[in-house]
Structures are given as structure tokens and as C-alpha cells.
Amino acid sequence: xxxxxxxxxxxxxxxxxxxxxxxxxxxxxxxxxxxxxxxxxxxxxxxxxxxxxxxxxxxxxxxxxxxxxxxxxxxxxxxxxxxxxxxxxxxxxxxxxxxxxxxxxxxxxxxxxxxxxxxxxxxxxxxxxxxxxxxxxxxxxxxxxxxxxxxxxxxxxxxxxxxxxxxxxxxxxxxxxxxxxxxxxxxxxxxxxxxxxxx
Amino acid sequence: xxxxxxxxxxxxxxxxxxxxxxxxxxxxxxxxxxxxxxxxxxxxxxxxxxxxxxxxxxxxxxxxxxxxxxxxxxxxxxxxxxxxxxxxxxxxxxxxxxxxxxxxxxxxxxxxxxxxxxxxxxxxxxxxxxxxxxxxxxxxxxxxxxxxxxxxxxxxxxxx
Numbered sequence: 001x002x003x004x005x006x007x008x009x010x011x012x013x014x015x016x017x018x019x020x021x022x023x024x025x026x027x028x029x030x031x032x033x034x035x036x037x038x039x040x041x042x043x044x045x046x047x048x049x050x051x052x053x054x055x056x057x058x059x060x061x062x063x064x065x066x067x068x069x070x071x072x073x074x075x076x077x078x079x080x081x082x083x084x085x086x087x088x089x090x091x092x093x094x095x096x097x098x099x100x101x102x103x104x105x106x107x108x109x110x111x112x113x114x115x116x117x118x119x120x121x122x123x124x125x126x127x128x129x130x131x132x133x134x135x136x137x138x139x140x141x142x143x144x145x146x147x148x149x150x151x152x153x154x155x156x157x158x159x160x161x162x163x164x165x166x167x168x169x170x171x172x173x174x175x176x177x178x179x180x181x182x183x184x185x186x187x188x189x190x191x192x193x194x195x196x197x198x199x
Numbered sequence: 200x201x202x203x204x205x206x207x208x209x210x211x212x213x214x215x216x217x218x219x220x221x222x223x224x225x226x227x228x229x230x231x232x233x234x235x236x237x238x239x240x241x242x243x244x245x246x247x248x249x250x251x252x253x254x255x256x257x258x259x260x261x262x263x264x265x266x267x268x269x270x271x272x273x274x275x276x277x278x279x280x281x282x283x284x285x286x287x288x289x290x291x292x293x294x295x296x297x298x299x300x301x302x303x304x305x306x307x308x309x310x311x312x313x314x315x316x317x318x319x320x321x322x323x324x325x326x327x328x329x330x331x332x333x334x335x336x337x338x339x340x341x342x343x344x345x346x347x348x349x350x351x352x353x354x355x356x357x358x359x
Contacts, residue, residue, distance in 0.1 A: 016227065020297060023297045030236070031236050056232070093224050
């Protein structure tokens with residue numbers, strides 16, 4: 001069987017079941033409001049949102065891999081590209097762009113112009129410390145964690161805080177490179193091991 | 200992308216033009232989010248009644264906003280004041296916007312004069328939820344009940 005080509009985000013989004021974005025937006029708003037009432041501190045709410053996002057991310061990656069036919073990404077650039085072009089499109093119906101690469105390719109920014117989470121949202125003065133969309137950074141962190149990539153995700157710009165776009169900074173900490181063995185390398189290795197043990 | 204320069208700064212969220220509401224997200228995105236809502240609330244309560252009440256609260260928050268939104272967008276800023284009109288507004292317009300279809304049926308109860316039922320065979324929020332045995336009667340539909348209740352409430356009809 002020939003390898004299946006990765007599908008574009010648009011094609012997947014056109015084929016999955018969809019719901020009205022307003023239901024999604026308002027439900028998310030209800031969650032944030034509940035958290036604010038329960039936890040009181042904006043800092044705590046940020047943490048909880050990030051945790052919820054992480055929980056989602058570790059489950060979401062399964063669906064993502066199953067539907068997108070994306071194979072293993074060779075480097076971090078490819079990974080971020082897939083997140084921005086396929087991931088965001090597939091789940092939220094929006095496209096993001098990747099910019100601001102540093103020299104050694106371990107740090108970049110994902111910029112969102114459209115963000116379905118924030119329709120109808122305005123931050124009151126007493127919530128200035130809140131990262132309203134913190135769940136998104138948790139999702140990305142959780143999903144990448146499941147494919148053996150440790151990342152740190154932080155918000156650099158936020159429309160709700162008066163910036164012109166949403167900017168998420170992804171910092172990759174490539175800790176587990178040793179796991180990144182090509183399949184044929186592993187095959188050869190196991191043959192060698194076999195020979196050694198049968199001697 | 201065409202979106203260059205699209206985002207304009209508004210000092211106030213109310214100054215923004217109202218969207219047409221045609222934007223969509225994937226069902227799984229919503230399902231993931233909703234399941235987190237349920238799981239989080241599960242950590243906050245001791246019993247099922249409490250959990251349902253909290254979900255209903257969340258529904259309240261959604262319902263109140265949906266009502267505002269739809270009144271502005273679809274009904275030229277008028278609200279229904281008569282019982283049947285409100286119920287059919289919930290049954291058709293609200294359901295259609297939120298869940299993409301009209302609710303299965305709207306019936307009048309036989310036991311009480313003021314009892315009505317809106318029924319729906321496959322509730323969107325229950326789709327991916329399986330209820331463990333020890334939580335027998337729990338129903339995520341409480342979230343939707345909250346949505347419906349507040350709409351009726353704000354139109355001054357009592358719902359049980």
C-alpha cells in the first residue's frame with residue numbers, strides 16, 4: 001500500500017462534524033466564569049485552564065493523528081507548521097501563521113488573527129492578570145508531550161489585553177532526541193542484537 | 200490570508216458589529232471542552248445533585264447570552280412575552296442555532312395546566328458521555344436545561 005498523503009486542514013475540517021462556534025465560545029466563557037468564582041485569583045485560574053488544556057491535548061492528539069495522516073515531523077519547524085496549518089484548522093476552523101524563529105530553530109511564535117474563543121469577550125479591570133485563552137497553550141503542550149516533544153508555551157500578545165493579534169510562543173526543549181530513531185535504524189539495531197545473542 | 204488588517208481595535212465589546220453566527224468549530228473541540236467542564240465540576244462537588252446544579256449554572260450563563268444575542272439578531276430586538284411563543288422560540292430558533300437542528304418535539308403535559316415538554320432524542324452534550332453506574336441518574340442535559348430555564352426566566356415564564 002502506498003503511504004497516504006497528509007490531508008490538508010481544510011479538507012479535514014470540511015469532513016468532520018461541526019457545531020456552532022457560539023455554543024463553543026459561550027460554553028468556554030461559562031467555564032472561565034466558574035473558575036473565576038471558585039478560585040478567585042487570576043493566577044490560579046490560568047493554572048487550572050492550562051491543566052484543562054493539557055488534559056484535552058493528550059486526548060486530542062489521538063484524533064489528530066488518526067484523521068490527518070501526518071507522519072512523524074522531522075524537525076520543530078515542521079511540527080509548528082502542522083500545528084498552525086492543520087491542527088488549528090481541523091479543530092477550530094481557523095488558520096494560524098508561524099513567525100519569529102530564533103537562529104537555532106527551537107523557539108517561534110504562532111500568531112492567531114481569528115480566535116473563536118474570544119467572541120463577545122471583554123476583560124474587566126479586576127481580571128487583568130488572566131490569560132483568557134490559556135487553555136489553548138495547555139492543549140498544544142499536552143498534544144506535543146504525547147509525541148515526545150517537551151515544549152513551553154507562553155502568551156506574548158493577547159487581543160483582550162489590547163494587542164492587535166494573539167501570539168503564542170513555543171519554546172522547544174528537545175530532551176528526548178534519542179527516541180527519534182528512524183524505523184530502519186531500529187531494524188538494523190535489532191538484527192545486530194539478534195546476531196550478538198545467537199553467537 | 201485575506202484577514203490582513205481585518206482586526207480592528209474596539210474600545211468596547213459592545214461597539215463591535217454583531218457577527219452573523221455562521222462560524223463553526225469541530226464537534227470534537229466542543230466535546231473535549233464540555234467534558235473538561237464536567238470533569239472540573241466533578242472535582243468540586245460531593246453528590247450528583249450538586250454536580251447537576253453546577254452544570255445548570257454554567258448553562259444559565261450560556262442561556263442568558265444566547266437570548267440576548269438571538270433577540271438582537273433574529274427578532275429585531277423584540278422579546279416574546281407569551282408562553283407558547285417563547286416555547287416555540289426555544290424549540291426552534293434557539294435549538295437550531297445551538298445544535299444545528301430543531302428539537303424533536305414540543306408537547307403539552309397532561310398532568311398540569313402549565314406543564315410543557317421539549318424532547319430531544321440525541322442530545323449533543325450527551326453524545327460522548329458515558330455515565331458510570333454509581334452515578335445512575337446523572338444527566339449532562341442539566342447544562343441544556345439551564346440554558347432553557349434562563350431564557351424562559353428572562354422572558355418571565357416559570358419553568359420546572
